[in-house]
Amino acid sequence: MYKKRLFGRRSSGIGKISLVLALLFLMGWATGLVSPPVRAASTTREELKEAKERQSALSAEKARLAGISRQLDRERDELTGQLAWLNKRSDEQKNLYREKTAQLEAAVSEMEQAYADYVAAEEDLASKQVQYSQRIRTMINYRPKSILEIFLSSKSLQGFFTTLQFMSIIADADQQMIEDLQAGKDHAALLRDLAKQHAADMEEVVEQLEAELAKLEADAEATRQDLEEVELKLSRQQQAEADLLAEAAMVAELVKTLQKKVASEQATAAAKATAAARATAAAQRKPVSGKGWAWPYPADRTIYSAYGMRFHPIYHYYRMHTGVDLGGKYGNSIVASRAGEVLLVRNPYEGRNTGGYGYGNYIVIDHGDGYCSLYAHLKNTLVRVGQQVSIGQKIATCGSTGTSTGPHLHFEILYNGSTVDPAKYIR
Numbered sequence: 001m002y003k004k005r006l007f008g009r010r011s012s013g014i015g016k017i018s019l020v021l022a023l024l025f026l027m028g029w030a031t032g033l034v035s036p037p038v039r040a041a042s043t044t045r046e047e048l049k050e051a052k053e054r055q056s057a058l059s060a061e062k063a064r065l066a067g068i069s070r071q072l073d074r075e076r077d078e079l080t081g082q083l084a085w086l087n088k089r090s091d092e093q094k095n096l097y098r099e100k101t102a103q104l105e106a107a108v109s110e111m112e113q114a115y116a117d118y119v120a121a122e123e124d125l126a127s128k129q130v131q132y133s134q135r136i137r138t139m140i141n142y143r144p145k146s147i148l149e150i151f152l153s154s155k156s157l158q159g160f161f162t163t164l165q166f167m168s169i170i171a172d173a174d175q176q177m178i179e180d181l182q183a184g185k186d187h188a189a190l191l192r193d194l195a196k197q198h199a200a201d202m203e204e205v206v207e208q209l210e211a212e213l214a215k216l217e218a219d220a221e222a223t224r225q226d227l228e229e230v231e232l233k234l235s236r237q238q239q240a241e242a243d244l245l246a247e248a249a250m251v252a253e254l255v256k257t258l259q260k261k262v263a264s265e266q267a268t269a270a271a272k273a274t275a276a277a278r279a280t281a282a283a284q285r286k287p288v289s290g291k292g293w294a295w296p297y298p299a300d301r302t303i304y305s306a307y308g309m310r311f312h313p314i315y316h317y318y319r320m321h322t323g324v325d326l327g328g329k330y331g332n333s334i335v336a337s338r339a340g341e342v343l344l345v346r347n348p349y350e351g352r353n354t355g356g357y358g359y360g361n362y363i364v365i366d367h368g369d370g371y372c373s374l375y376a377h378l379k380n381t382l383v384r385v386g387q388q389v390s391i392g393q394k395i396a397t398c399g400s401t402g403t404s405t406g407p408h409l410h411f412e413i414l415y416n417g418s419t420v421d422p423a424k425y426i427r
């Protein structure tokens, strides 16, 4: 059977476009546009400026992803259109097929009727031939008699002529009857042959229609598969966009926090006019010291996923892993890896094991010397923004909120706004 895919070439074209889009998207991840909050500057004002720059970079990234999304929408619309067209054509062909099948059935019964007529005509002819030969024999029996003999055996002159006329009429009628029978027989045979040819033609038409239908169904199936592929790509894309939105919200939160901090610093500066007062304030902001970093997941000291490029378990492509994955039991304690001030607490899924996108519930602690630590996918958050925490202090419990496949702590260390490998710090 002939099974070439109508849109085979076009589908692979779409596949290529999608691959390019996926690569572009990967590059978006790799550039770190969607990595955790940046704290590069030494003063709050500079931090705020950088956070705002990051916000505008995220907006640009959002616009770029929206463009990709629109392209995928177009692909989906195109494939949906193709599918609808193929389904419509398939329905039309099915109607035609039903029509032709009915025609075939009619032709077959017409042929059968013609055969029956033909057989009946032949039988009729045979019987008439028997009757005819009997009539001929009867007439031959008369033949030895001369017209004189008939004349002599006739009772009257009237009877003689009547007998002659009668015999002639009978012979003529018999001849006519034979001719009619022959014509009828020929006609029936012609009808039969025509019906037979017609039926054979119809069979060919139906066979051809069956092949076309099978091909159409295969085309429709191929298009349905293409459509599914595009839908899957689209849903992945949409999930990635949702992730990005969550990250953008996080940065917005950071900006808000930093703005509050600027305002409070201004108030402090106004209140404490002397250099001595400023020095005291600066001293108070200094983090609790200690070069060491504690292991943030006391119950389990294994790194299950290292820092660096890795294959993403949900999106199924390579991306930068900006931290390490530790532990893995719901409710396990998570402790501050170093002393510092809580910079950010985001806990929309507080107390829940799962839910949301991106980091889910998370905490950022500022260690004051360019270092921050980040704790993500939390179940419970036990600290508030502005709180001073000491090294080893319990700050959260383990969960699987956000984009996560199971309970674990995603732990990051940032130095001047860039992630570094936490394995080189924590012990």
Ligand SMILES: [Zn+2]
Pocket (backbone or CB within 6 Å): 305, 321, 323, 324, 325, 409, 410, 411
């Ligand atoms: Zn992780």
